Amino acid sequence: xxxxxxxxxxxxxxxxxxxxxxxxxxxxxxxxxxxxxxxxxxxxxxxxxxxxxxxxxxxxxxxxxxxxxxxxxxxxxxxxxxxxxxxxxxxxxxxxxxxxxxxxxxxxxxxxxxxxxxxxxxxxxxxxxxxxxxxxxxxxxxxxxxxxxxxxxxxxxxxxxxxxxxxxxxxxxxxxxxxxxxxxxxxxxxxxxxxxxxxxxxxxxxxxxxxxxxxxxxxxxxxxxxxxxxxxxxxxxxxxxxxxxxxxxxxxxxxxxxxxxxxxxxxxxxxxxxxxxxxxxxxxxxxxxxxxxxxxxxxxxxxxxxxxxxxxxxxxxxxxxxxxxxxxxxxxxxxxxxxxxxxxxxxxxxxxxxxxxxxxxxxxxxxxxxxxxxxxxxxxxxxxxxxxxxxxxxxxxxxxxxxxxxxxxxxxxxxxxxxxxxxxxxxxxxxxxxxxxxxxxxxxxxxxxxxxxxxxxxxxxxxxxxxxxxxxxxxxxxxxxxxxxxxxxxxxxxxxxxxxxxxxxxxxxxxxxxxxxxxxxxxxxxxxxxxx
Amino acid sequence: xxxxxxxxxxxxxxxxxxxxxxxxxxxxxxxxxxxxxxxxxxxxxxxxxxxxxxxxxxxxxxxxxxxxxxxxxxxxxxxxxxxxxxxxxxxxxxxxxxxxxxxxxxxxxxxxxxxxxxxxxxxxxxxxxxxxxxxxxxxxxxxxxxxxxxxxxxxxxxxxxxxxxxxxxxxxxxxxxxxxxxxxxxxxxxxxxxxxxxxxxxxxxxxxxxxxxxxxxxxxxxxxxxxxxxx
Numbered sequence: 001x002x003x004x005x006x007x008x009x010x011x012x013x014x015x016x017x018x019x020x021x022x023x024x025x026x027x028x029x030x031x032x033x034x035x036x037x038x039x040x041x042x043x044x045x046x047x048x049x050x051x052x053x054x055x056x057x058x059x060x061x062x063x064x065x066x067x068x069x070x071x072x073x074x075x076x077x078x079x080x081x082x083x084x085x086x087x088x089x090x091x092x093x094x095x096x097x098x099x100x101x102x103x104x105x106x107x108x109x110x111x112x113x114x115x116x117x118x119x120x121x122x123x124x125x126x127x128x129x130x131x132x133x134x135x136x137x138x139x140x141x142x143x144x145x146x147x148x149x150x151x152x153x154x155x156x157x158x159x160x161x162x163x164x165x166x167x168x169x170x171x172x173x174x175x176x177x178x179x180x181x182x183x184x185x186x187x188x189x190x191x192x193x194x195x196x197x198x199x200x201x202x203x204x205x206x207x208x209x210x211x212x213x214x215x216x217x218x219x220x221x222x223x224x225x226x227x228x229x230x231x232x233x234x235x236x237x238x239x240x241x242x243x244x245x246x247x248x249x250x251x252x253x254x255x256x257x258x259x260x261x262x263x264x265x266x267x268x269x270x271x272x273x274x275x276x277x278x279x280x281x282x283x284x285x286x287x288x289x290x291x292x293x294x295x296x297x298x299x300x301x302x303x304x305x306x307x308x309x310x311x312x313x314x315x316x317x318x319x320x321x322x323x324x325x326x327x328x329x330x331x332x333x334x335x336x337x338x339x340x341x342x343x344x345x346x347x348x349x350x351x352x353x354x355x356x357x358x359x360x361x362x363x364x365x366x367x368x369x370x371x372x373x374x375x376x377x378x379x380x381x382x383x384x385x386x387x388x389x390x391x392x393x394x395x396x397x398x399x400x401x402x403x404x405x406x407x408x409x410x411x412x413x414x415x416x417x418x419x420x421x422x423x424x425x426x427x428x429x430x431x432x433x434x435x436x437x438x439x440x441x442x443x444x445x446x447x448x449x450x451x452x453x454x455x456x457x458x459x460x461x462x463x464x465x466x467x468x469x470x471x472x473x474x475x476x477x478x479x480x481x482x483x484x485x486x487x488x489x490x491x492x493x494x495x496x497x498x499x500x501x502x503x504x505x506x507x508x509x510x511x512x513x514x515x516x517x518x519x520x521x522x523x524x525x526x527x528x529x530x531x532x
Numbered sequence: 533x534x535x536x537x538x539x540x541x542x543x544x545x546x547x548x549x550x551x552x553x554x555x556x557x558x559x560x561x562x563x564x565x566x567x568x569x570x571x572x573x574x575x576x577x578x579x580x581x582x583x584x585x586x587x588x589x590x591x592x593x594x595x596x597x598x599x600x601x602x603x604x605x606x607x608x609x610x611x612x613x614x615x616x617x618x619x620x621x622x623x624x625x626x627x628x629x630x631x632x633x634x635x636x637x638x639x640x641x642x643x644x645x646x647x648x649x650x651x652x653x654x655x656x657x658x659x660x661x662x663x664x665x666x667x668x669x670x671x672x673x674x675x676x677x678x679x680x681x682x683x684x685x686x687x688x689x690x691x692x693x694x695x696x697x698x699x700x701x702x703x704x705x706x707x708x709x710x711x712x713x714x715x716x717x718x719x720x721x722x723x724x725x726x727x728x729x730x731x732x733x734x735x736x737x738x739x740x741x742x743x744x745x746x747x748x749x750x751x752x753x754x755x756x757x758x759x760x761x762x763x
Contacts, residue, residue, distance in 0.1 A: 122667060123667060123668065171667075198674060198675070198676065199656060199672060199674040200655065200656035200674060200675075200696070203586065203656060203696050204695075204696070214585050214586035215586065215695065215696050215697070215698070218695070218697075218698035219695055219698075220695075220698070222662075254670050254671075254672075256670070259658070259660070259670070259695030259696075260670070261658035261659075261660065261670040261671050261672040261695070262669075262670060262671050262672065263672045265671065265677075265680070266671060266672035266673060266674050266677055267674075268676065
């Protein structure tokens with residue numbers, strides 16, 4: 001019986017890699033997947049593996065007894081863990097799985113017993129805390145939600161994972177007692193803002209919560225890895241969830257293993273925790289509501305260059321998600337810019353694009369090694385045709401170029417032609433103008449150009465035509481340049497048809513004509529009737 | 533007669549037990565001596581300078597991180613000299629202040645128990661400890677929270693940092709017996725050390741630990757010197 005179990009276990013671990021290929025790794029990208037598998041196979045086939053397996057198996061057996069109070073079965077948890085979790089968290093639970101080095105934040109090291117997201121005032125999380133992270137995942141990180149696993153298996157994982165920390169979690173979990181909840185109101189948000197300033201949240205999170213505070217670059221986690229502060233204006237990326245209670249709990253307890261301290265005893269009055277929560281929730285929407293189509297609004301008047309002009313407040317933004325470029329070297333597994341809001345308008349002469357994106361550092365110059373100049377590009381085909389064929393989305397290739405409306409923090413706006421990320425050339429005679437403002441961790445940029453232009457490299461924009469468009473962005477302060485960028489694949493842009501008066505004129509005219517015709521017919525009929 | 537003998541022997545036993553018990557107790561000021569510890573370091577000081585990008589009114593424009601401070605006559609500062617075996621002496625409460633974006637003192641010595649943490653800077657600091665024996669804490673201390681009290685019950689050398697000002701580094705030495713920190717000449721005076729053979733331990737945050745045995749005489753000062761080696 002025993003021997004059979006151990007043999008089965010050994011077999012499972014040795015054939016593991018073929019199964020592990022199905023593990024979702026959102027950050028690992030297409031081309032790096034084979035590499036991870038190679039590492040996995042090499043690791044598992046390596047000599048010490050049977051030893052490790054035996055040791056960990058023995059450990060899991062010995063752990064089963066003290067964990068009897070837990071709801072899960074640690075032994076059963078191990079089987080699931082080795083299959084689904086070890087790729088990142090490591091067979092030993094030390095966070096050093098084969099994929100770990102590509103991930104930021106790094107996978108959790110369970111042997112330390114440090115859990116970031118917990119509802120307790122002490123180090124030990126509740127079982128429910130661990131269960132919840134397994135179930136919901138951690139937004140903004142590589143940890144996916146594992147709600148695909150049956151609930152029983154998730155509880156088994158909780159039991160197994162806790163065992164990695166051994167004695168370090170021997171203290172019983174002590175639940176945090178949050179003060180009485182205060183609902184959101186204008187007064188509460190105002191008080192929250194006062195408290196935000198008084199307790200200096202902005203030191204890390206920035207004045208508007210966009211993670212651009214002066215201490216941001218110095219922050220390191222317990223394991224010495226750089227850890228950026230949360231962008232409070234994007235609460236859908238909050239690691240521990242974005243509900244009111246989640247946010248209040250993080251403020252009260254801090255995030256263990258990171259620089260985020262506990263504020264429960266560090267606010268003026270206990271209920272300030274809720275005022276802060278209400279203020280943070282007022283900083284941004286609950287979801288990005290990503291757009292699928294970019295609409296260019298038709299206007300009659302001149303389009304302002306100023307990114308803060310009134311017009312731009314009236315135009316609805318289209319939020320476009322950006323991903324790290326992981327197709328060619330150097331890859332960008334942890335992109336800085338994840339969203340660009342696009343507003344666009346045109347009149348009979350010009351077209352203008354208003355772009356808004358968060359960048360925690362305003363880099364107008366770089367050292368060329370670790371830091372570079374911030375930049376952004378809107379990409380179009382060189383000519384807009386009816387063909388569904390488009391150039392290669394990654395800034396074109398040697399056979400087909402793309403047209404770029406590009407802005408660089410030191411040079412300003414320019415028109416360029418590209419045959420790949422490293423082959424970008426400014427177009428002679430380009431006439432785009434650009435004006436950018438940077439404030440509190442956010443860029444706002446207006447790029448404006450003539451609607452109709454000359455030259456084979458430059459497209460003319462026409463109303464009601466589906467125009468391919470893509471976006472690339474670089475946070476130079478985070479070391480992004482060249483192929484290290486955030487990008488989108490092709491989207492479509494559509495210039496809405498001019499708001500002519502016809503829709504107000506034609507229907508009444510038609511109605512009047514119909515009425516006149518009816519009158520004529522009725523009259524003709526009557527006169528015929530009287531005549532006969 | 534026999535009864536009296538039994539009573540007498542019980543009393544004698546009890547008395548000797550009391551005497552024994554008090555004998556294991558550390559000597560108080562009257563019965564103890566002083567150990568003067570001199571710590572030398574032959575290497576170069578390690579001091580890093582960091583440009584400050586915030587709170588310059590309080591922190592200055594340049595912060596110094598003093599990892600190894602070597603004073604006059606090659607004396608090593610900030611080393612903790614302690615007699616770990618002499619437990620149960622007068623409890624020393626820990627006090628550490630955050631002033632000018634520095635922990636003052638750089639190394640605070642305390643007996644297991646409470647520590648008072650002050651913030652004299654009128655800006656946000658956070659007390660982030662890296663402890664294993666005691667619960668690790670990371671608590672915010674905004675400008676209006678001038679003092680807070682924490683408990684470190686287990687003997688341990690605890691690293692303390694502030695994430696808002698990453699150059700801030702301090703240590704809290706929770707020692708079971710009497711202890712002192714070396715001054716800029718590398719000298720520390722440990723007082724109230726019980727007479728007899730005692731083990732003296734010297735610890736430095738980057739240079740490690742050494743120990744020596746000394747014969748402490750009541751009412752006298754015994755000198756002992758250490759030489760730390762670079763790692």
